Amino acid sequence: MSITSLAVHGAIRRAAAGASRAHDELNAADGKLGDGDTGVMLQRLFQALAALDVEDGADLGATFQAYAKTCASATGSSLGTLVTVAMMTLAKATKGRSEIAWSDLGGHVAALRDQMMARGGANLGDKTVVDMIDAVALALDGASSGEEAASRSVAAARDTLAQFRNRPNRLGRARMFGEKTIGLDDPGMLAFVRLLDSVVAEPVGR
Amino acid sequence: MSITSLAVHGAIRRAAAGASRAHDELNAADGKLGDGDTGVMLQRLFQALAALDVEDGADLGATFQAYAKTCASATGSSLGTLVTVAMMTLAKATKGRSEIAWSDLGGHVAALRDQMMARGGANLGDKTVVDMIDAVALALDGASSGEEAASRSVAAARDTLAQFRNRPNRLGRARMFGEKTIGLDDPGMLAFVRLLDSVVAEPVGR
């Protein structure tokens, strides 16, 4: 059981469907402490990714590189560029391989978390999507099947959203709202949960 | 019994007081079919006129010339410039005289009506201050005392206001509102009535 380009593209497609469903909710969440565009941005971005042609057995590095290129052209938003960073990181890490093992997924997620932090300047605890990815990376540690990966990451993501809800945002525009952000979900974290829920709604690996 | 510079200046002072009292009403009337400034303009203008020094026995032409000069500097509004025109007309007509007879007043008013029409391009019936002045000029014809002049002109002015209320404005900005002006008083006509009421509230001649 492993992750191939086709499996990844299936996940991207389900994420795109999830982004459409969550469009209004995410815009509204961003409207409270940002500029209200998280939903529209993610919907457009994942639609563009889902529209790419990905063949089964394709080199994973090439697949992620194609995603990275599409992201780099399709969006200039901060969350969108973090997706670009993630895709670039995965492209480098999986270059020349047509599959990766489920047990390696946690390591890849940890690597892209680090790249996102280096690029975006967020620290853990700032209440951003990075905190979500950190929690998922930890949860995936030791997971060796798609089912395990799915259940662990979903549980970790939900817990993390709930934990951070009552903490203040410490980054970017949301930071300016200070204590007023307590009680609100960070739109990037919320988006991660919604997209992950959609991705795992069907079996992710084979 | 005749009209001297001092009598004229008394009338100007009472008109100034009347303009202050009618300030809000005239602004409101102008607000409905103009730019809402008739009250503020007349208050300022007549205060400037009332502040001039006028000596008893002064040449009427010089008195009116001083008013004309003040008007020319103090206002750029259309009604204000019509007052300037009136003052210039009276200055020419009374040059070298220290008094005029009540029986001549109607002729002077008719002359300034004609000058106002020539300058401003209004026709009789357009529902402007000119219709008011026309009515007063006619009413003054044959009046030979201050009391007679006062009662006749006040009656004519009130009648004219009432008559024109149900006709449409046909000049300037108010013209653009067409039939919507029916039922509304023209601010210039209304102002004339209010100021005239103040002027005749005390005896005008000696």
Add this chain to the structure above:
Amino acid sequence: MKKLMNAPDAFVNEMLDGLVAAHPTLVREDRIIRTRHAPVAGKVGIVSGGGSGHLPLFTGYVGSGLLDACAIGDVFAGPSVASCVSAIKAADGGKGVLRLYGNYGGDRMNFDLAGELLEMDGIATTTVLGTDDIASAGAQEAGKRRGVAGIVYAYKIAGAMAARGADLAEVTEVTQAAVDACRTIGVALSSCRIPGAAAPSFTIGDDEIEMGMGIHGEPGIWRDTLRPIDEIVDEMIARLLADPVPVPSARVSVLVNSLGATPLEELFIAYRRVAQRLKSEGYEIVRPLVGPYVTSMEMAGMSISLLHLDAEREALLAAPCDCPFWRVS
């Protein structure tokens, strides 16, 4: 419609103080603004004037190759007769003065009176009135039309003609011909408030647009819910082209003007369509202008002005000019 101001009565004077402080090429004398070099001996003077609240109009166009002096009224009120007199005097370099201003009753009386008072001083004056607003009266009553943004073209033509050394009659004739070749129509989206006034100058619904409204809120042709700008531009261009000019030309200049609050982004979206439409009708656009040239404070809306060109007018449009808000070099 909140305002960054002090006492409403001080609005115009404080505005003029700031204008000349920021632009030392302008000289203020009470309620007139003139160029530092005015009057220029041997040159026909160009004066304008009108109410405040329309910057850059009127006084922002005082500069070389444009206006020599300008008489300034209160917000949306004519300049006083005394200001008109001073402005004409300030512009008179001995070859006479063209009075070039918008066709509003009060302004006409004031400039006319001023001209007559100055006849005794031997200053020759002529008059050209801006009458470009096609929504304000029908083509048969073109003389009753109000002046709006198109007057900016008339300033340019008159200023360039005077700078060339033309005499008063020539300047007047060429300027009048430019006005006759110019047509404007505007749309309004939101109102403005005169400083100190209790209420906005007019009201318009949150989802409404008015076609043909004047720059002081004078009623227009129709009012309806807002629609895509392409449709609005198409109607405006159709109305402009349907209004005959004495000598039509396939070469035109066009001014897409903001009434104030409408941002540049929207003007460019509109200009894009204007250019498409005019091209598809066979016109070539020369020296287009896009920006806030004639405004009504915080009013939202825009106008389109079309100037039909001939060789002379095109050359005059290209002649150098320099004022704080418009420079050709």
Add this chain to the structure above:
Amino acid sequence: MKKLMNAPDAFVNEMLDGLVAAHPTLVREDRIIRTRHAPVAGKVGIVSGGGSGHLPLFTGYVGSGLLDACAIGDVFAGPSVASCVSAIKAADGGKGVLRLYGNYGGDRMNFDLAGELLEMDGIATTTVLGTDDIASAGAQEAGKRRGVAGIVYAYKIAGAMAARGADLAEVTEVTQAAVDACRTIGVALSSCRIPGAAAPSFTIGDDEIEMGMGIHGEPGIWRDTLRPIDEIVDEMIARLLADPVPVPSARVSVLVNSLGATPLEELFIAYRRVAQRLKSEGYEIVRPLVGPYVTSMEMAGMSISLLHLDAEREALLAAPCDCPFWRVS
């Protein structure tokens, strides 16, 4: 907050179509605008970029003696990495490219990524971030401050320095010093709406003003009922002067900027007081700028930017430049 537009999704592209149609000195390539002559061989390139909705910023300052190219994002959103790459390439004349843009997280990531992607192509890049908004972070955290209207001065300095033939390190150093010598503070009176958004970007009461608010509605220092502009200007100037710059000077330039709907009349009333206050504090004002230089569509409000000068910076400010919205000659 009605908008003259077509589909919200088409807003930026249609705006750019109109911009280049009206200004043939600008060339559009998808989501970048460059000068007709870019890249200029042997000259350091200056690029900027940022979200749309701030015209003339950012792309309106593409022109000689200013920016060579600009990457354009959606309204209030960063330009894509791909646009940043294209803009840098378009500006590279072989002597490297300065990336000069406002300090916003997303824009930084995008320009940084773009720079790294281009390292392989052998294009040398440096970065200077606009950080002039003193309300956005304290003086001890000046590196966290956002960039607002003061970046216009940085454009001028960088563009003039590059035009002189300075190398990338020199251009970068002098531009960074200009940013360090510049301070801005703004006030907001009313909100704006992103095209297609259901609600305004923020809300503010009908009688309220907010001191220090950012150009996207970022919260400021205080919010209270509107007061006379002289009091507001006095506080703004006091705040600007209380914020230390590395090398203070008694010669300063000042930009009084409209956020969009605030009319020129009000800007001049404000400038009048700015000039009075600065003079009474012993400053001499050089080349003041008053107008809409950095806006947020229909937002009402204004900002004041103060640039401390030295001899070199003053000369660079006076150097010729030419773009659709700013010309020095």
